[in-house]
Amino acid sequence: GAGVSQSPSNKVTEKGKDVELRCDPISGHTALYWYRQSLGQGLEFLIYFQGNSAPDKSGLPSDRFSAERTGGSVSTLTIQRTQQEDSAVYLCASSLAARQSGELFFGEGSRLTVL
Amino acid sequence: EDKVVQSPLSLVVHEGDTVTLNCSYEVTNFRSLLWYKQEKKAPTFLFMLTSSGIEKKSGRLSSILDKKELFSILNITATQTGDSAIYLCAVEPGNTPLVFGKGTRLSVIA
Numbered sequence: 001g002a003g004v005s006q007s008p009s010n011k012v013t014e015k016g017k018d019v020e021l022r023c024d025p026i027s028g029h030t031a032l033y034w035y036r037q038s039l040g041q042g043l044e045f046l047i048y049f050q051g052n053s054a055p056d057k058s059g060l061p062s063d064r065f066s067a068e069r070t071g072g073s074v075s076t077l078t079i080q081r082t083q084q085e086d087s088a089v090y091l092c093a094s095s096l097a098a099r100q101s102g103e104l105f106f107g108e109g110s111r112l113t114v115l
Numbered sequence: 116e117d118k119v120v121q122s123p124l125s126l127v128v129h130e131g132d133t134v135t136l137n138c139s140y141e142v143t144n145f146r147s148l149l150w151y152k153q154e155k156k157a158p159t160f161l162f163m164l165t166s167s168g169i170e171k172k173s174g175r176l177s178s179i180l181d182k183k184e185l186f187s188i189l190n191i192t193a194t195q196t197g198d199s200a201i202y203l204c205a206v207e208p209g210n211t212p213l214v215f216g217k218g219t220r221l222s223v224i225a
Contacts, residue, residue, distance in 0.1 A: 004157075033212055033213075035215070040217070041217055042119075042121075042203065042215040042216050042217040042218050043158075043203065043205075043213075043215040044215075045212050045213070045214070045215075048212045056211070056212065058211075059212075089156070091157070091158075103149070103160045103163060104158075104160070104213065105160075106151075106157040106158045106159070107157060108156040108157045109156045109157065
């Protein structure tokens with residue numbers, strides 16, 4: 001596609017439920033990132049995929065969070081047993097480079113609200 | 116721990132004013148510093164800076180990096196209401212993903 005596509009754009013769920021957020025990066029981009037942005041906060045790094053390498057999961061806040069990237073393209077971020085503190089905008093970004101060399105292209109984000 | 120600090124956190128100005136946004140950082144193996152503008156949802160790229168003292172300019176926006184003092188500034192001259200946004204500073208440390216500051220929320224009122 002022309003840009004990074006994320007779905008759903010908004011998700012409201014009850015505490016304890018599982019949610020899946022989807023990211024479709026720009027075609028040809030080998031690197032894919034998930035960030036989280038809570039109200040009034042900057043972007044918090046969650047996880048990074050680069051080609052066929054093992055993902056960098058160092059930013060995942062707990063074992064309730066996981067992500068996968070199938071076929072080197074679409075990625076799914078899964079949050080199990082959601083908590084209210086998980087409420088945030090989850091932003092996906094992609095970039096061309098094998099190593100990060102600057103510009104990330106961001107999607108519009110998925111706003112998650114946990115009641 | 117890598118850290119990026121932006122100031123001020125929020126700013127309200129009138130149209131036509133000039134503003135300066137600040138970004139200081141502490142990172143290992145600095146590679147580059149980037150500025151993004153976030154109006155509603157998706158941050159959009161403004162500048163990437165890698166060398167000290169070289170100003171990057173795009174229209175009314177400009178930015179410069181000081182690698183000795185570990186900071187960057189983003190200047191916006193003759194501000195317009197369309198400049199209202201959150202301005203994010205991010206630093207690329209070595210082989211790890213971008214580290215972002217909390218952003219500066221700029222509001223330009225007519």
